[in-house]
Amino acid sequence: MRAMVLRRAGERLAIEDWSDPVPGPGQIRIRVEACGVCRTDLHVVDGDLTDPKLPVVPGHEIVGRIEAAGQGVAVAPGARVGVPWLGHTCGHCPYCRSGQENLCDAPLFTGYTRDGGFATHAVADAVYAFPLPDDLDPVAAAPLLCAGLIGWRSLKAAGEGETIGLYGFGAAAHIIAQVCRWQGRRVFAFTRRGDAAGQAFARSMGADWAGGSDETPPAPLDAAILFAPVGALVPAALAAVRKGGRVVCGGIHMSDIPAFPYRLLWEERSVVSVANLTRADGEEFLALAPRVPVRTTTTIYPLDRANEALDDLRAGRLEGAAVLAP
Numbered sequence: 001m002r003a004m005v006l007r008r009a010g011e012r013l014a015i016e017d018w019s020d021p022v023p024g025p026g027q028i029r030i031r032v033e034a035c036g037v038c039r040t041d042l043h044v045v046d047g048d049l050t051d052p053k054l055p056v057v058p059g060h061e062i063v064g065r066i067e068a069a070g071q072g073v074a075v076a077p078g079a080r081v082g083v084p085w086l087g088h089t090c091g092h093c094p095y096c097r098s099g100q101e102n103l104c105d106a107p108l109f110t111g112y113t114r115d116g117g118f119a120t121h122a123v124a125d126a127v128y129a130f131p132l133p134d135d136l137d138p139v140a141a142a143p144l145l146c147a148g149l150i151g152w153r154s155l156k157a158a159g160e161g162e163t164i165g166l167y168g169f170g171a172a173a174h175i176i177a178q179v180c181r182w183q184g185r186r187v188f189a190f191t192r193r194g195d196a197a198g199q200a201f202a203r204s205m206g207a208d209w210a211g212g213s214d215e216t217p218p219a220p221l222d223a224a225i226l227f228a229p230v231g232a233l234v235p236a237a238l239a240a241v242r243k244g245g246r247v248v249c250g251g252i253h254m255s256d257i258p259a260f261p262y263r264l265l266w267e268e269r270s271v272v273s274v275a276n277l278t279r280a281d282g283e284e285f286l287a288l289a290p291r292v293p294v295r296t297t298t299t300i301y302p303l304d305r306a307n308e309a310l311d312d313l314r315a316g317r318l319e320g321a322a323v324l325a326p
């Protein structure tokens with residue numbers, strides 16, 4: 001197989017030829033049709049997330065077809081599946097036993113602690129892969145597998161409020177804005193200050209209002225979801241939510257949160273984080289997405305241009321999501 005490989009954090013990915021991975025018991029080998037590029041891939045490549053498997057193939061928004069199966073897996077070769085960030089859980093720690101497998105004590109994460117989908121082939125645990133229909137477009141579907149799933153978990157954590165603020169209007173927000181509108185909620189989108197193109201994109205995805213993250217929205221928010229990895233947005237979002245409102249941090253890594261006056265948290269406002277996903281989140285969201293229907297905006301890169309995709313994501317040059325197509 002061909003893969004874009006990270007040998008050391010902070011380095012560029014390099015294209016390498018590896019022998020095709022052999023699926024172990026309970027595993028499947030997938031021929032990758034498309035793999036989304038997520039901000040978490042940037043955090044792995046840049047070394048913000050410590051202790052990756054090295055060398056590692058990043059990528060955890062994999063759409064592909066089953067090519068081979070290991071012992072004990074009964075699946076049809078050729079069936080299409082999606083492989084998310086949560087690659088494996090132990091099944092017996094207190095979190096796994098209480099329906100919180102996203103917090104498992106001994107998990108494996110695709111494209112971080114096991115090889116992912118920036119490659120022509122990938123291996124996954126069959127029971128953590130989601131069946132996907134034959135008639136979907138693999139490039140359009142890839143961003144659903146993290147931006148969509150984590151966005152959905154974040155939206156559930158935000159609660160039932162009518163007015164939702166989305167800070168950082170990238171892959172996750174452009175999906176979740178569509179879900180919010182379908183649910184009858186109002187979306188206020190916050191982008192980098194002066195990002196007129198990003199704000200226009202947010203309005204085209206259904207945002208009622210779009211402005212800079214330093215601006216005051218036209219009405220107080222019931223909840224805010226932070227997809228941008230910027231700690232300074234936590235006090236900004238707290239200032240924008242109503243009494244009892246919630247601020248949900250949807251990213252896996254964020255710069256430090258600056259000190260802020262207690263009055264921003266007072267009146268039962270809360271700050272929570274969302275970690276990883278459960279398979280139930282995935283099943284829910286993948287059933288819901290075609291009903292909305294969610295339409296993703298994507299930019300396609302060939303596999304060997306993964307570094308350019310990461311650069312464009314880092315620089316905020318993307319509208320929607322970057323997707324590698326090997």
Ligand SMILES: [Zn+2]
Pocket residue numbers: 089090091092093094095096101103104105106
């Ligand atoms: Zn566990």
Ligand SMILES: [Zn+2]
Pocket residue numbers: 038039040041060085146147
């Ligand atoms: Zn991700």
